[in-house]
Amino acid sequence: MSGGTPIERVWPAPGTGPLTDPQLTALYDRATQPHLRVNFVASADGAVTLDDYSAGLSGQPDKRVFGLLRMLCDGLLVAAGTLRHEGYGAVRLSADRRAWRRERGLAEFPTLVVVSGSLDLDPAQGCFADAPVRPLVLTRSDAVPPAGLAEVADLIRCGTDHVDLAAGLAELRRRGLGQVLCEGGPHLFGALTAADLVDELCLTVAPLLAGAGPGRITAGPASAPRHLSLRHVLAAADGVLMLRYTRDHPT
Numbered sequence: 001m002s003g004g005t006p007i008e009r010v011w012p013a014p015g016t017g018p019l020t021d022p023q024l025t026a027l028y029d030r031a032t033q034p035h036l037r038v039n040f041v042a043s044a045d046g047a048v049t050l051d052d053y054s055a056g057l058s059g060q061p062d063k064r065v066f067g068l069l070r071m072l073c074d075g076l077l078v079a080a081g082t083l084r085h086e087g088y089g090a091v092r093l094s095a096d097r098r099a100w101r102r103e104r105g106l107a108e109f110p111t112l113v114v115v116s117g118s119l120d121l122d123p124a125q126g127c128f129a130d131a132p133v134r135p136l137v138l139t140r141s142d143a144v145p146p147a148g149l150a151e152v153a154d155l156i157r158c159g160t161d162h163v164d165l166a167a168g169l170a171e172l173r174r175r176g177l178g179q180v181l182c183e184g185g186p187h188l189f190g191a192l193t194a195a196d197l198v199d200e201l202c203l204t205v206a207p208l209l210a211g212a213g214p215g216r217i218t219a220g221p222a223s224a225p226r227h228l229s230l231r232h233v234l235a236a237a238d239g240v241l242m243l244r245y246t247r248d249h250p251t
């Protein structure tokens, strides 16, 4: 998968030439501590969707990194809004990527973790019905599952009036899912930011003006700003930027 539109590092230490998949993997390597990484794509003017979906913002370089990030995680965290809207199917990885995981003692596939307060979920949706690993659903204590959901997913109840994301994340870590990749959407990202749970943001910037209308990559009630450190800037030959930021740890 190293073919396609070349991606180069432009900061820090530019001029290394097109990055291979192993080099890209090293740039996004697993953390040594429990870690929550969030991945989004946005337009240059900050839109989270084009024609209501993320697909119009994404291209081959973004999909390449998106797939690598999935290979690197233990748990794949997705909010119910995005899962329903984008029609998530089963999490799939190529044979090479499954082998990469096995060689490192990881489960062959990451576990899909859905965040839903309402449990308005369709057990027949591909992400549940065809899942290679039984998904988990973080939900409220009193939420009532629809018929069939308990057959295809395990519920983790955390929080009474809302899903307590800190408690949910702690439970995932207790179950061995230390490296969590969140693929959105904006309301979940906003809530994770407000709860100060985000360790990393991987942001792809597509070189286009989407214009007014679409939302941002974050949504929901306002919260305190959180400072980040820039770790790298990658540029694809088609003008797409890939930025990696991590939490600014107090020194």
Ligand SMILES: NC(=O)c1ccc[n+]([C@@H]2O[C@H](COP(=O)([O-])OP(=O)(O)OC[C@H]3O[C@@H](n4cnc5c(N)ncnc54)[C@H](OP(=O)(O)O)[C@@H]3O)[C@@H](O)[C@H]2O)c1
Pocket: 039, 040, 041, 042, 047, 048, 049, 052, 053, 054, 057, 079, 080, 081, 082, 083, 085, 086, 115, 116, 117, 118, 119, 120, 162, 163, 164, 165, 183, 184, 185, 186, 187, 188, 189, 191, 192, 219
């Ligand atoms: N550009 C990108 O990279 C990207 C990535 C992802 C999504 N998107 C786009 O974002 C849009 C969907 O976003 P959305 O506004 O529906 O938001 P969302 O964040 O995907 O989903 C919100 C839902 O998450 C569930 N939830 C439960 N507890 C929560 C908590 N504590 N905090 C936050 N959410 C909680 C709720 O589901 P229940 O209703 O089941 O309770 C809530 O309705 C779509 O247009 C999608 O295409 C873009």
